[in-house]
Amino acid sequence: DADVTQTPRNRITKTGKRIMLECSQTKGHDRMYWYRQDPGLGLRLIYYSFDVKDINKGEISDGYSVSRQAQAKFSLSLESAIPNQTALYFCATSDPAGAYTDTQYFGPGTRLTVL
Amino acid sequence: DQQVKQNSPSLSVQEGRISILNCDYTNSMFDYFLWYKKYPAEGPTFLISISSIKDKNEDGRFTVFLNKSAKHLSLHIVPSQPGDSAVYFCAASASTDSWGKLQFGAGTQVVVTP
Numbered sequence: 001d002a003d004v005t006q007t008p009r010n011r012i013t014k015t016g017k018r019i020m021l022e023c024s025q026t027k028g029h030d031r032m033y034w035y036r037q038d039p040g041l042g043l044r045l046i047y048y049s050f051d052v053k054d055i056n057k058g059e060i061s062d063g064y065s066v067s068r069q070a071q072a073k074f075s076l077s078l079e080s081a082i083p084n085q086t087a088l089y090f091c092a093t094s095d096p097a098g099a100y101t102d103t104q105y106f107g108p109g110t111r112l113t114v115l
Numbered sequence: 116d117q118q119v120k121q122n123s124p125s126l127s128v129q130e131g132r133i134s135i136l137n138c139d140y141t142n143s144m145f146d147y148f149l150w151y152k153k154y155p156a157e158g159p160t161f162l163i164s165i166s167s168i169k170d171k172n173e174d175g176r177f178t179v180f181l182n183k184s185a186k187h188l189s190l191h192i193v194p195s196q197p198g199d200s201a202v203y204f205c206a207a208s209a210s211t212d213s214w215g216k217l218q219f220g221a222g223t224q225v226v227v228t229p
Binding site for chain 1: 117119121124149151156157158159160161164204215216217219220221222
C-alpha cells in the first residue's frame with residue numbers, strides 16, 4: 001500500500017463550487033504539505049503543517065484553506081473554486097532526522113479541473 | 116520570483132549516453148539541494164541530494180555537482196536508460212529556515228531514445 005494517498009485522483013468541478021482534497025499518510029511523519037503544480041512553474045507550496053495544532057501559509061495560500069484532522073490526515077479545501085485553480089495538487093510528508101535530511105515524500109497527486 | 120530555475124524545459128538523449136540537467140538558484144541562504152524524479156500520473160520521488168559542505172554526491176548512475184560560487188548545480192545520469200524518461204525537479208532549502216521548506220524549479224522533461 002502507498003505511504004501517502006490522495007483522494008480523489010481526478011476531479012472536474014464548476015466555478016463557485018466547494019471542493020475538498022484529502023491526504024492520508026502511514027509514514028508516521030509529523031510534517032505535511034500541500035503543493036500545486038502548473039506547467040512552467042514547478043511545484044509551489046500552498047500550506048504546511050508541522051503538527052495538528054500548527055498550520056502555516058505557503059507562498060500561494062489565497063483561495064485555499066486546510067485542516068489537519070490528525071497526524072495522518074491533512075485536507076485542502078477550495079471554498080469557491082475558480083478556473084485558475086485548475087492544476088495538479090500534491091500532498092507531501094517529511095520527518096527530519098537531521099540538519100540535511102528533510103526529504104519530502106509525495107502522494108500520487110489530484111488532477112483538478114475547474115470549468 | 117522563482118529562486119530556483121531550470122532553464123531547459125526538455126532534454127533528449129540517446130540511450131547509453133550522458134544526461135546533464137542544470138539548475139541555478141538565487142538565494143545564497145540555500146544550503147541543501149535535492150533532485151526529484153516524476154513519472155506521469157505519479158508524485159515526485161526523491162532521487163539524490165547534496166549539502167553545501169560538499170561539491171559532489173554520487174549514487175549509482177546519478178551524480179550531483181554543486182558549484183556554490185556560481186549558485187549552480189547539475190545532475191548527471193550515466194549511462195542514460197529508457198526508464199530515466201521522466202520530469203526532473205531541482206529543489207533547494209535553507210537550514211536557517213526551521214520549517215525546512217523546499218523551493219522547486221519548473222522541471223526538465225528528459226526523453227531517452229533508443
